[in-house]
Amino acid sequence: MLGCAARRVAATKTMQDRQQDFGDTPPEEFRKQLHELADWIADFREHIGELRVAPNDKPGAIRAKLPAQAPEEGEPFEKILNDINRLIVPAMVHWSHPMFLGYFGWTTTAPGILGEILSAPLNVNAMTWRTCPAATELETVVIDWLRQWLELPDEFGGVIYDTASVGIMHALAVAREEAAPSTRKLGLINRDLPRFRIYTSDEAHSAAEKAAITLGIGEENVRRLPSDDQFRMKISLLRPMIAQDRQEGFQPLAVIATVGTTSSASVDPVPEIAKICREQKIWLHIDGAYGGGFAMLPEYEWVSKGWEMADSIVINPHKTLFVPLDFSVLYVRDLERLRRVFTLVPEVLRGDTIEGEKNYMDYGIQLGRRFRALKAWVIWRSLGREGIVSRLREQIRLANLLAGWIKNDDREVIGPRERFRSRFQLSAPVSMGVVCFRFVGPVPGIGDAGPGSATPATADKLDRLNSEIVERINASGRAYVTQTKLRGRTVMRIGLGNVLTTEEHLRRAWKIIRETAEALARNPK
Numbered sequence: 323m324l325g326c327a328a329r330r331v332a333a334t335k336t337m338q339d340r341q342q343d344f345g346d347t348p349p350e351e352f353r354k355q356l357h358e359l360a361d362w363i364a365d366f367r368e369h370i371g372e373l374r375v376a377p378n379d380k381p382g383a384i385r386a387k388l389p390a391q392a393p394e395e396g397e398p399f400e401k402i403l404n405d406i407n408r409l410i411v412p413a414m415v416h417w418s419h420p421m422f423l424g425y426f427g428w429t430t431t432a433p434g435i436l437g438e439i440l441s442a443p444l445n446v447n448a449m450t451w452r453t454c455p456a457a458t459e460l461e462t463v464v465i466d467w468l469r470q471w472l473e474l475p476d477e478f479g480g481v482i483y484d485t486a487s488v489g490i491m492h493a494l495a496v497a498r499e500e501a502a503p504s505t506r507k508l509g510l511i512n513r514d515l516p517r518f519r520i521y522t523s524d525e526a527h528s529a530a531e532k533a534a535i536t537l538g539i540g541e542e543n544v545r546r547l548p549s550d551d552q553f554r555m556k557i558s559l560l561r562p563m564i565a566q567d568r569q570e571g572f573q574p575l576a577v578i579a580t581v582g583t584t585s586s587a588s589v590d591p592v593p594e595i596a597k598i599c600r601e602q603k604i605w606l607h608i609d610g611a612y613g614g615g616f617a618m619l620p621e622y623e624w625v626s627k628g629w630e631m632a633d634s635i636v637i638n639p640h641k642t643l644f645v646p647l648d649f650s651v652l653y654v655r656d657l658e659r660l661r662r663v664f665t666l667v668p669e670v671l672r673g674d675t676i677e678g679e680k681n682y683m684d685y686g687i688q689l690g691r692r693f694r695a696l697k698a699w700v701i702w703r704s705l706g707r708e709g710i711v712s713r714l715r716e717q718i719r720l721a722n723l724l725a726g727w728i729k730n731d732d733r734e735v736i737g738p739r740e741r742f743r744s745r746f747q748l749s750a751p752v753s754m755g756v757v758c759f760r761f762v763g764p765v766p767g768i769g770d771a772g773p774g775s776a777t778p779a780t781a782d783k784l785d786r787l788n789s790e791i792v793e794r795i796n797a798s799g800r801a802y803v804t805q806t807k808l809r810g811r812t813v814m815r816i817g818l819g820n821v822l823t824t825e826e827h828l829r830r831a832w833k834i835i836r837e838t839a840e841a842l843a844r845n846p847k
């Protein structure tokens with residue numbers, strides 16, 4: 323609660339103070355703050371590698387250091403920045419850190435930061451062309467640059483959303499509208515609608531279920547097909563599953579094929595899936611959130627095979643193509659199909675909405691839209707196609723280097739009192755910047771769980787051990803890796819996407835992983 327004294331102080335402010343309360347920071351002061359901030363950003367970027375990658379605080383520790391009540395009076399920027407240094411920066415997982423090897427790595431670059439900064443003072447709302455022609459037209463331009471880089475046919479038009487989850491939801495809304503016309507108008511209740519089914523692999527992202535929940539399709543109507551030994555959808559099962567569903571009265575609505583799955587970056591057999599979709603008249607959505615960007619590499623042409631037969635494709639440049647979060651593009655074959663489902667002009671925008679102009683509010687549920695295209699324009703111009711491609715190639719090189727170290731790891735470890743062999747195994751083929759692997763022992767009391775030799779109990783213990791290795795590394799603040807499950811077994815996972823991560827960092831991370839695994843193997847919990 324604000325004390326009475328503070329209220330009295332507020333009441334006795336001079337007229338001049340009050341005048342300042344109504345407006346903005348005086349220009350000279352703002353300039354000074356900006357210079358200070360520029361130095362802060364440059365220092366942060368230069369020295370990020372010296373920070374802990376992640377904190378080791380207990381939940382609630384940061385909140386306990388912050389005032390529970392909002393300030394009554396404004397505070398100086400210097401004080402706020404000081405608190406950012408003191409309280410916020412140490413309590414962060416630093417995704418841009420060179421030793422951050424979680425998820426898919428991360429897309430921070432200096433030009434990307436400049437792009438983000440530039441959009442702050444402009445701060446427009448690009449609902450319609452009229453509310454900001456530059457934002458609207460630049461969005462169309464950068465979407466088309468990306469389309470050309472990916473060699474997508476020009477019948478695909480796109481829209482920028484925040485995330486792939488939102489993109490897939492919009493794509494499936496169009497599929498639903500086309501399969502059950504007038505759903506937009508009449509909704510789902512008290513209508514004799516088909517019971518839809520969506521098909522995807524057991525390695526696909528849960529965004530499929532989220533979309534089904536949102537669209538009233540129901541998460542249980544997302545059918546997950548098993549994947550093969552390389553974590554790709556088992557195509558031989560798709561036709562029979564669709565046939566069985568039809569027989570049981572369901573209507574197949576869409577297939578989601580993944581190009582770069584979340585766990586292992588595997589790629590579904592898109593051309594074969596596309597053929598079935600065409601033959602069965604089912605919507606084909608391609609989830610290229612992570613892997614789609616690799617189609618920019620001439621030698622990765624294989625990842626985009628069959629895309630020309632898709633109805634919709636999602637690409638997340640904030641995962642692979644160096645645009646800062648959030649920036650995801652949904653391409654739809656004939657974008658008008660998307661517009662028909664979502665166009666709606668509120669009266670207050672009537673004067674700023676001319677049908678013939680591109681009004682991006684018509685291409686999704688979101689009305690207010692930030693100027694996302696600007697940061698993509700800045701980073702993509704700064705790197706150029708060549709700069710993007712060479713960085714992706716480096717990620718692939720590093721991933722393969724690590725995979726080689728893992729494959730060849732079968733070393734004798736000599737401790738103060740014991741000797742044992744340390745073994746890691748690659749858990750999935752490496753095709754992009756992701757490496758999945760597992761420590762398999764031997765561990766005193768657990769043994770060696772090499773291929774085919776693990777009993778379920780041994781494998782369970784190794785699951786826990788692999789999780790503990792990840793947790794211990796992350797708690798150390800020296801590196802950050804993630805874990806996932808493949809074939810029901812826990813594996814460690816490294817994502818190489820960060821431009822600051824060099825071979826030297828990777829070597830260091832590999833050493834930390836081995837040492838942590840060996841220490842835990844000697845003393846399993």
Ligand SMILES: Cc1ncc(COP(=O)(O)O)c(C=O)c1O
Nearest residue numbers: 485486487527529582583584611
């Ligand atoms: C293959 C794939 N699809 C979709 C998503 C969801 O992405 P977003 O966070 O942009 O919704 C992810 C996230 O990791 C992903 O890996």
